[in-house]
Amino acid sequence: MNFIDKFFEKRARNVAQLSNRRGFIKGVAATLVGASTIPLLPVARASDTPVLPQEAGDPSSCDYWRYCAIDGFLCDCCGGSYNTCPPGTEMSPITWIGTCRNPIDGRNYVISYNDCCGKTQCGTCLCQRDEGDRPLYRSDKSNDVNWCLGATSSVYHCSTAIVVGIAFDEGSSK
Amino acid sequence: MIALSLFTKRVVWGLLIFCSFQTVAADNLLKMNTDRAKFNYQMFCQGCHTPDGTGGKSVPKIKNYIGYFLQNQVAREYLVRVPGSANSPLNDEQLAEVLNWMIIELGGESVPKSMQYYTANEVAKLRQKPLFEVVDYREMLVKRLAVK
Numbered sequence: 001m002n003f004i005d006k007f008f009e010k011r012a013r014n015v016a017q018l019s020n021r022r023g024f025i026k027g028v029a030a031t032l033v034g035a036s037t038i039p040l041l042p043v044a045r046a047s048d049t050p051v052l053p054q055e056a057g058d059p060s061s062c063d064y065w066r067y068c069a070i071d072g073f074l075c076d077c078c079g080g081s082y083n084t085c086p087p088g089t090e091m092s093p094i095t096w097i098g099t100c101r102n103p104i105d106g107r108n109y110v111i112s113y114n115d116c117c118g119k120t121q122c123g124t125c126l127c128q129r130d131e132g133d134r135p136l137y138r139s140d141k142s143n144d145v146n147w148c149l150g151a152t153s154s155v156y157h158c159s160t161a162i163v164v165g166i167a168f169d170e171g172s173s174k
Numbered sequence: 175m176i177a178l179s180l181f182t183k184r185v186v187w188g189l190l191i192f193c194s195f196q197t198v199a200a201d202n203l204l205k206m207n208t209d210r211a212k213f214n215y216q217m218f219c220q221g222c223h224t225p226d227g228t229g230g231k232s233v234p235k236i237k238n239y240i241g242y243f244l245q246n247q248v249a250r251e252y253l254v255r256v257p258g259s260a261n262s263p264l265n266d267e268q269l270a271e272v273l274n275w276m277i278i279e280l281g282g283e284s285v286p287k288s289m290q291y292y293t294a295n296e297v298a299k300l301r302q303k304p305l306f307e308v309v310d311y312r313e314m315l316v317k318r319l320a321v322k
Contacts, residue, residue, distance in 0.1 A: 093224050093228075093230045094221060094222050094224070094230060094231075094233060095221050096221050097216060097217055097220060097221045099217075110213065110216045110217065112220075112221070149231075150222075150230055150231055150233070164216060164220070164225065165212070165213065165216050167213060168209050168210045168212075168213030168214075170210070
């Protein structure tokens with residue numbers, strides 16, 4: 001015990017000679033100020049970086065992976081593409097959203113099925129797969145709704161399938 | 175020496191109290207799973223409210239606006255009682271989470287500095303009283319809000 005007392009006394013005296021209490025308080029204050037600024041630092045919030053999944057398949061075929069929940073004419077056959085509207089049409093800002101599994105990487109992606117509006121029905125490449133489709137009383141999850149109601153013209157032409165994110169997996173988040 | 179020692183003790187106690195407040199705040203934030211909240215927004219809100227909350231036509235704007243509804247209790251309750259919230263398939267915890275996420279991510283300057291987060295218990299109680307005449311009710315609320 002005596003040895004321990006002497007050891008700590010010596011260490012305490014050394015510290016006392018090499019430092020001062022005001023310095024300690026200054027250090028604490030600096031730490032407090034420094035720590036409090038951490039939450040103010042810019043952080044990457046919900047990233048707006050577009051999700052670019054690996055692609056495979058033919059976007060003009062109903063079997064294409066993004067179309068798992070679609071019900072309509074494929075814009076890819078109508079002068080547009082799977083994520084752009086044909087010339088002369090307007091993409092409806094409101095849409096219905098589902099998830100599809102990409103066979104390349106095995107991940108589920110959030111797909112926005114924005115309708116293209118303003119011209120009469122395209123009439124080619126009708127595709128109806130309806131995975132996850134719900135009855136009309138769940139209008140936000142029904143692909144039978146005419147989503148062109150959100151556009152300038154409510155006349156439906158064709159549908160796109162735009163990847164807007166990666167589906168959240170409860171199991172892999174833990 | 176005694177005075178200095180007391181001062182040091184006060185600093186240490188102050189530090190402990192400061193840290194405990196930080197922990198509470200951190201706990202409040204840590205309860206939010208931002209990936210899940212964003213996904214739920216995309217799946218159950220974004221279709222109409224659009225990715226950045228701008229909305230359109232008859233779809234109410236969330237972007238830089240939703241925070242104004244935290245100015246009073248009735249307006250705060252409205253955000254839970256609207257059909258899209260109250261009738262959503264999300265459980266109470268997830269609904270509280272996505273509402274908090276929308277306010278933080280999309281609310282911008284409309285969010286009051288002393289924002290109180292929604293809790294699962296609060297949401298569970300409020301969603302039992304869903305609104306039916308939403309448009310008129312919202313109009314009445316907006317007239318009362320102090321909007322920049």
